[in-house]
Amino acid sequence: MQTTPLESLDQWDDAVRDRYDPNRKKDEFRVYDDKTPPVVREFYRQNHQFQTLDSVLAREKEFGPLNRGEMGIWEAMEKLNTLVDDSDPDTSLSQIEHNLQTAEAIRRDGHPRWMILTGFIHDLGKMLCFYDEPQWAVVGDTFPVGCAWSDKIVYPEFFAANPDRNRPELQTPNGIYEEGCGLRSVHLSWGHDEYLYRVTREYLPEPARYMIRYHSCYPIHREGAYTHLLDAHDREMLEWVRKFNPYDLYSKSHSRPELSQLRPYYDELVAEFFPSRIRW
């Protein structure tokens, strides 16, 4: 089984950006599928086939205790940066550069320091790659498992190969959940969002935790699906996720941020919220 269809994880990020390109015309939305590179489609095929309730519960159990060692935020950032693919040096940004561009755009708009920090660290959960995790368990739009899949999830047809299809108790709108139970009770497909949420949750304010945990959950924060599982607290906090999303999607530019100039500011910001080492 080939589990690495994408040449780099950025290919998924780029595909999401294309899908939600503000300049895209309405009727172009339908031809999106045709224009998507086959490797991205293959990636989603695997993601939708293998993200089952049981595979998610197993990963929550495996990674939830954070027993992969201790590391500082910068150390994680530098390690993640070794993932950059240099096949296209003109357009591909390193992970640090994407994180810095997101954070700097938030900073330019005068948002609070915790939100700038959130932009700076939001993709650090991609550290999962270093634990030999397949791409489908690191990136991809996330969605609830344990209940019926929404047709607002990209490529819903690929769920035909997901074994949860044969478990009728997971195929109702509420599935294993209570109506209005709130997202905190809902298991989402596993990836860098949920992992980083678990790594950082004790250090950050609640809106930052939502931004990190749900930033890839396009079916909920962008498409408005699964409202029957949300509670009032989610509705309030999802506004923050929506506020965050454009910085993640549209802050990409070709001018590379100058790490050496920005480093003192981000050193101070990281130290304001995090101890020198945290558990991963």
Ligand SMILES: [Fe+2]
């Ligand atoms: Fe992300």
Ligand SMILES: [Fe+2]
């Ligand atoms: Fe991102």
